[in-house]
């Protein structure tokens with residue numbers, strides 16, 4: 123007889139915390155169930171065979187049993203520990219950022235989104251890859267992280283409007299523009315004169331955002347923006363995510379919007 127309360131799932135461990143004397147409480151993003159929490163019993167004991175498989179960032183194959191409130195991990199096997207992410211502090215930082223964005227924006231028990239799971243694992247693989255270039259770790263991380271941010275906005279329903287003015291709807295021309303966090307997109311110079319709280323965005327930065335929005339990763343990876351443009355795009359995206367997160371805290375309806 124198959125046990126229908128037992129589920130096989132593939133997951134990325136988003137975070138863990140201690141529970142009681144010997145257990146760990148895991149927050150997982152799974153391909154099959156979306157974001158769930160699960161208990162790994164005895165995972166803090168020296169003799170635990172699960173412990174190494176459930177560290178944060180690890181991609182893991184799990185057997186989960188449905189407990190009364192939470193899932194219980196009955197088996198765990200590492201698929202990819204993304205070891206390079208643990209050995210380089212800069213890479214660790216970017217991986218933590220990628221994980222945190224997903225953790226904070228995706229609510230528990232939302233329906234599973236296998237393509238978002240794939241985006242997450244592909245991004246961690248890209249960050250972990252040894253590209254053997256002379257670039258610093260933070261330069262190498264720029265493209266995988268920016269591409270991830272852009273795709274994540276699509277999944278969350280906050281795809282920025284970059285081709286028409288988010289205020290008047292006119293076509294955005296190849297010139298320096300404004301960007302509005304609250305309107306969620308580019309604002310033409312004409313509208314920008316009269317609106318408050320806008321960010322400036324250069325034509326170069328806008329070009330890369332548009333390119334990432336429309337391209338596969340392989341196509342996007344041909345882009346080689348100047349250092350100044352990299353900084354500008356990074357600051358703009360972080361400002362946009364921060365704005366969205368504050369709205370999440372202030373607006374009860376936000377979670378519903380993500381779900382719909």
Ligand SMILES: [Zn+2]
Pocket residue numbers: 287288289290291292309310311312313314
């Ligand atoms: Zn306009």
